[in-house]
Amino acid sequence: MGRDSLLKGTEEKKEKAKKKSKETKTSQEVPEAKSKIEEKEPKSTPAQVADVIEGTVTQTTEEPEKELVQEPVEKPESHKEPVFVKPEVTMPSIQKTEKNTIWIYGGAAVLLLLLVLLTASFTNSNIFAFKQKDNTVELWGGYFAPMGMGTVRTFSDLVLPTDEEGKTIIKDTYTKGEAYDIVFQYFLAKADEALSRQEVPDLKEINALLEEARKYALTDSAKETVSLRKNGLRFLVLMGKVNLALARNTAEDLIAAQEHLAEIDQIAATPIQRQMAKEKASAINSALEKLSAEGKD
Secondary structure (H helix, E strand, C coil): CHHHHHHHHHHHHHHHHHHHHHHHHHHHHHHHHHHHHHHHCCCCCHHHHHHHHHHHHHHHHHHHHHHHCCCCCCCCCCCCCCCCCCCCCCCCHHHHHHHHHHHHHHHHHHHHHHHHHHHHHHHHHCEEEEEEECCEEEEEEECCCCCCEEEEEEECCCCCCECCCCCECCCCCEEHHHHHHHHHHHHHHHHHHHHHCCCCCCHHHHHHHHHHHHHCCCCHHHHHHHHHHHHHHHHHHHHHHHHHHHHHCCHHHHHHHHHHHHHHHHHCCCHHHHHHHHHHHHHHHHHHHHHHHHHHC
16 A cells, blocks of 8 residues: 555656646747747837728728719610711801901992982982974973983973074083073063063963963072062052052942052062052042042031
8 A cells, every 4th residue: 555655646746747847848838939929020109000090990981981882884875876966057256257347348338329329310410401493492301310311391482592693502401500590581581571562461371470480490589580570460450459449439449449558568669669559548548538528518
């Protein structure tokens, strides 16, 4: 028994010694391994550690956004026939300005042409001519056109101006004032002739001739001459009525004669006419006084 217990005790001691040697070996091997690992991997600083942490955080925050964004999926286009679009041609601004200038110059040219035509028409309408045909004289006048003339009037006994030798002066052309003055003098002479050739002149005929002369009276002097002649005719008519009233010698006729004398005072233009009217007025007043005196008796 003592022998067996001794053997067991020695064996247990041996096993304990083995276990201790194994533990020492393992403890020695672990630090060496840790030192090797630390040598392979460099130590990181605190700043580097913070950067690593921020990188991981940003990766974690950005990754969901990337997943949410979906790229458009291109669908296969269906087969369509090609559509041809006619391109709009736009003129450059330079061509527009050239077109505007063309229109401006064209309009100015048209206006200038119209102005030339109107000037030529006015000039041609102011041209007159006398043409002798047998015993008649024709007055020709220019149209209101650049060219052309036509007959204005025909006269059977028109006397054209003559020179010192008595030869008739016929110019190729006359102005309107020259031609109208010749015709005006013609009708005025006809009226004077009708007034002097008869013992009892036809006042209607004379008045008609004076009206024809008025149509060709362009100047103020010519118009005044016609007015004086017409007033002279009216003076003769009224004076004839006054003389008739004196011949009848009635109160009614004499009162009417006084009204005629009031009109004569307005148209009398010459001293002779005014003197005649004054004498007739005194004669009428004397006749009325005489009639009133006879009535009282």
